Amino acid sequence: MNRLQDVLKNARAENRAVLIGYLPAGYPSVEGSIDAMRAMVEGGCDIIEVGLPYSDPAMDGPVIQAAADQALAHGVSTPDVIRAAGAVADTGAxxxxxxxxxxxEHYGVDRFAAELAAVGGSGVITPDLIPEEAGPWIAATDAHDLGRVFLVAPSSSAERIALTAEACTGFVYAGAVMGVTGAREQVGHAAQELVARTKEATGQAVCVGLGVSTGEQAAEIAGYADGVIVGSAFVRRLLDNRDPRKGVDAVRELAAELADGVRRGSKAR
Incomplete structure (x- = not known):
């Protein structure tokens, strides 16, 4: 968790938002996904979300589902995902x-936390877990010094936001729009209001995700949030490039575009 806290602290000292990029481990292969994640860091991502492909993804849109399904078909496993997180940590992100x-839960709550911590992982985002049901997870992440990230949504009440923020030890993930993940032409209008409501409840960083795909959108969000989260747009770059090398180049280029947007938006705070 210390590395995550350091990244957020350093960005705050520079008066800028962080760029957080997501890719599922195992697409187009485990090594291919690791290469792409490294390229995202090279392009300017401060934090990488390593997705653990799952057969019943309630929040994932069609782009992420397509990549995750192929990763599962190739046999990606939880140890592969943890190994990918370790490779990201080795970059310094x-x-x-x-x-x-x-x-x-199936892998073993404490085992999962212990193995992630052992490779230098900083934390876990659990989109379908609520704090009231997270007792074993809170204990395991506390024991292994991992950050916990829970989600709030535009529909969340003030009480729900406060409860969720209190349980987070990394940052608070603010879903900009209702519904599944996926790049959108416009970021949900509720995002800025949700960030403001969440900041009233906590001094922690509040990062916005779900829908960001361009440098302009990243700049818009960086003007009021502590972090900009991008997922489907990165996955789409890999899906659109059958040549893995071209896919890696494409995600690096997108990361650079988004990082530039984050810097421009941060200056407008």
Whole structure:
């Protein structure tokens, strides 16, 4: 968790938002996904979300599902995902795993936390886990010094936001739009209001995701949020390039575009 906290602290000292990029481990292969994640860091991502592919993804849109389905078909496993997180950590970026709760519980809650910490991982985002049901997870992440990231949404009440923020030890993930993940032409209008409501409840960083795909959108969000989260747009670059080398180049270029947008937006705070 210290690396995650350091990344957020340093960005705050520079008065800028962080850029957080997501890719599922195992697409187009485990090594191919690691190469792409490294390229995202080279392009300007501060934090990488390593997705753990799951067969019943309630929040994932069609782009992420397409990549995750292929990763599962190739036999990607939880140890592969943890190894990918370790490879990201080796770059100096903060490495988080994004996972639904069922795979973590099935693997073993403490085992999962211990193995992630051992490779230098900084934390986990659990989109379908709520704080009231997270007792074993809170204990395991506290024991292994991992950050916990829970989600709030535009529909969240003030009480729900406060409860969720209190349970987070990394940052608070603010879903900019209702519904599944996926790049959109416009970021949801509720995003800025949700960030403001969440900041009223916590001094922690609040990062916005779901829908960001361009440098202009990244700049817009960086003007009021502590972090800009991009997932489907990166996955789409890999899906659109059958040549893995071209896919790696494409995600590096997108990361650079988004990082530039984040810097421009941060200056407008």
């Amino acid at each position: 903060a490495a988080l795993i994004m996972s639904y709760w069922n795979p973590i």
